[in-house]
Amino acid sequence: MxxxxxxxxxxxxxxxxxxxxxxxxxxxxxxxxxxxxxxxxxxxxxxxxxxxxxxxxxxxxxxxxxxxxxxxxxxxxxxTPDMTYKFVAQAPENLNHRPVVVGLGPCGIFAALILAQMGYKPIVLERGKAVRERTKDTFGFWRKQPLNPESNVQFGEGGAGTFSDGKLYSQVKDRKHYGRKVLHEFVAAGAPEEILYVSKPHIGTFKLVSMVEKMRQQIIDLGGEIRFSTRVEKLDLEGENGEFTLKGLYLSDGEYLACKQVILALGHSARDTFQSLYDQGVYIEAKPFSIGFRIEHEQSMIDQCRFGDNAGNPILGAADYKLVHHCKNGRTVYSFCMCPGGTVVAAASEPGRVVTNGMSQYSRHERNANSAIVVGITPEQDYPGHPLAGIELQRRLEEMAYQAGGENYNAPGQLIGDFLAGKPSHELGEVTPSYTPGVTLTDLSKVVPDYVSEAIREAIPAFDRQIKGFAKADGTLTGVETRTSSPVCIKRGKDYQSINVKGLYPAGEGAGYAGGIWSAGIDGIRVAEALAMAFDNQA
Ligand code: FAD
Incomplete structure (x- = not known):
């Protein structure tokens, strides 16, 4: 060809x-x-x-x-290059032990799927519930029911991206075409075939739910085992002078699971687990991430600005955007996780904290476009001194957002015009914010550091020069956006194992090696291959 x-x-x-x-x-x-x-x-x-x-x-x-x-x-x-996926190993007939995958987000799903397809019969441990039950808890929270800290937007089968726009692209280098394998598996699990050829594929939240179930079933059919509501609390490590070998896992149900190889695909919100790993001496570094707000405009305005008279053409779909501005104060502001025709969602996983994020359906037919408008921050400049200091910063901001929202999980919100003018909002305009349980109008600069407000105040008018109407006074902002990526990196070596724990394979977004569904899936494949190639079947 x-x-x-x-x-x-x-x-x-x-x-x-x-x-x-x-x-x-x-x-x-x-x-x-x-x-x-x-x-x-x-x-x-x-x-x-x-x-x-x-x-x-x-x-x-x-x-x-x-x-x-x-x-x-x-x-x-x-x-035409050969992009077909080829397995790098095959499990021995008589497996003496089984690899373990912690976390059933996109990284864990693909790691487990590949291991299962190679015959390794992985055991998967997931702290949250199966995706249907989790959906009830998550939607319940959005309808003012209590937050379940183990079953929410961040935790449960399918991982953080289950209630999302399901965008399946990123800028990761993918020389081995693992991304094609990810897309083919999604199609086999029911995703529309067009994700294989459109340049910016997306799936939308409801389709993702049933696909996740099908992929789980495939893992089970191939001999894998999945345990929900099972949180890994602690590692069993042997060793000294900061160099360890993994022996097993202590689980939240009191069980001890002996194992030699574990893929740790925790996602960016497993703060308690990061703390436990750190306390046990697993090497962790702080890493940069971004903080800011969600912005909402009418989708029709974005479509008109991007496509003119062609707005509404079904081939083009709802328009997206990608914006970057380098500020006078040295900060960079950019749009992130843009969800055309979507809604802003309550993405908290800890009580007494408020976090925003975005999702949409496959159709992208909701009235508003939303996107995170965030400022890049670094450990050196903004949260120095401790590998977990980024988590503390996230928590502080999320608590301030909870208080500013009225301590009932409403998000604090403000009209763009009022934010730019530095005055609190009291009344909504034409754009109705989509976040549920609700939005409390206030002054959003209270919930982020001054340099963030300053930078976003400079960036929004600059973005308006690219998308006319972006700075429109009655567009809305809600906050706080803190879970843009992991605040930590669980360092791994060339063999994909933790640099100081043999047998531990940190992977995906939580470990700092992916950002988004597609790249987390790719990293899951990479790490599963590394584990398979290092597999030692001795009991
Ligand atoms: P996660 O998906 O976070 O999965 C980690 C899993 O590990 C979770 O299920 C968690 O319950 C489990 N876990 C954590 N700790 C433990 C423990 N101690 N024991 C057992 N299990 C544990 N990305 C995109 O590419 N496109 C999008 O459109 C998009 N939209 C998003 C919308 C929302 C609302 C959110 C929250 C995220 C969105 N993302 C999107 C980001 C994307 O979801 C993540 O990048 C991706 O899910 C990371 O995959 P992961 O497998 O590394 O981690």
Whole structure:
């Protein structure tokens, strides 16, 4: 097969245009072209009046070798790379022990799935509940029921991204094409096939729930075991002078699980577990993350600004944006986890704290667009002195947000115009914030450090120069956005094991090695492979 890149066609092109463009590019007659499959379809909307679709296609042609020779100097015509996933190991017939995966978020799911597919029959431990029960707890909390600290947006089967927009792209380097394996497994579990070829695939929350169940079933069918409501409390370590070997795990139900290899896919909110690991001497470093607010505008305004008269075209869907501003005070403000046509969600996992995040359905049909507008912070500058100091900072801000919201899990909120003018809000305008249980209008600068307010005040008008209306006075802000990524890194070496605990494989977002569903899935595969290749079957 040949891969042709950068084929540009108008947004409203008809079905024959793509084969025509391919024939023209290759300079061959129609009989020579045997098959076409679209590998990627993106768009270029820089010129709103002339939005172009950009295709990468794989084609089967007669005379492939001659064509390769003819286009030897053309980087837009290449041999299609082999992107099929190949297993790196196979478990021995008589397994003397089983690997353990802690956490059933995207990283843990893919680690467990790959291990199961290679025959290792993993044991999976997840502190939260199975996804249907978890959905009830989470939606209940959004409808003013009590927060369940073990079953919420952060904890439970499917991990942090279950109630999300389900965006499946990131900028991670993926030379081994693990990302394709992730997408293929999602499709096998019921995701729409288009995620394989659209340039910014997303799944939406409800579809994710049933996909997670199917993937769990596959792990079980292959001999894996999944234990919900089972939190890992402590490691059993042997060793001295800061160098350890893993012997087993102490679990919240009182059980002791002897094991030699554990993938630790905790996610960024397992603060109690980070503390326990630190107390036991597992090497952890503080790492940068970002803090700020969620911003909401009407989606129609974003669509109009990005797509002009083409707003509403089903191929384009609801428009997204990605914005960055470097401030005078040296800070960088950027948009993050933009959810077109979505809602802002209550993402707390600890009582007495308020956190915002965003999600949407596959259709992205809700009235508002939301996105985090956050400021990058670093341990050196903002929370020095202790590997877990970032967690303390997050907690402080989330407590202030809880208090400013009225101590009932309402999020504190403010109109953009009032925030820019430095005065509290008292009344909503045209944009109704979507966060539930509710929003308490106030002065949001109370819940973040001054440098954050300052930076965001400078950035919003700058963003308005790119998206007209972004600084619109009655757009809304809610807060506080603190769980943008993990505040810690559980350092691992080239063998993917903790640099001071043999047998422990820190992975995914919580360990500092992924950011988002797709990259967490990719990291899960990587670490599962490393574990399989180091597997020692001795009892
Ligand atoms: P997690 O998904 O956090 O999973 C960790 C799991 O470990 C959890 O299920 C937790 O219960 C479990 N666990 C923790 N401690 C223990 C313990 N001690 N014992 C046993 N189990 C434990 N990313 C995107 O790419 N696209 C999006 O659209 C998107 N939207 C998001 C929307 C929301 C509301 C949120 C909260 C996140 C969103 N993200 C999104 C981020 C994405 O969800 C995470 O990057 C991703 O889930 C990280 O995967 P993970 O497996 O590393 O960790």
């Amino acid at each position: 040949l891969r042709l890149t950068d084929i540009k066609l108008p947004l409203d092109h008809d079905d024959s245009a793509l084969p025509q463009a391919i024939l023209q590019k290759l300079g061959v007659p129609a009989e020579q072209l045997l098959d076409i499959s679209v590998f990627k379809r993106g768009y270029d909307a820089r010129n709103k009046r002339d939005i172009q679709l950009i295709y990468t296609v794989d084609v089967e042609v007669n005379g492939q070798d001659e064509l390769l020779e003819k286009f030897a100097k053309d980087t837009q015509v290449r041999l």
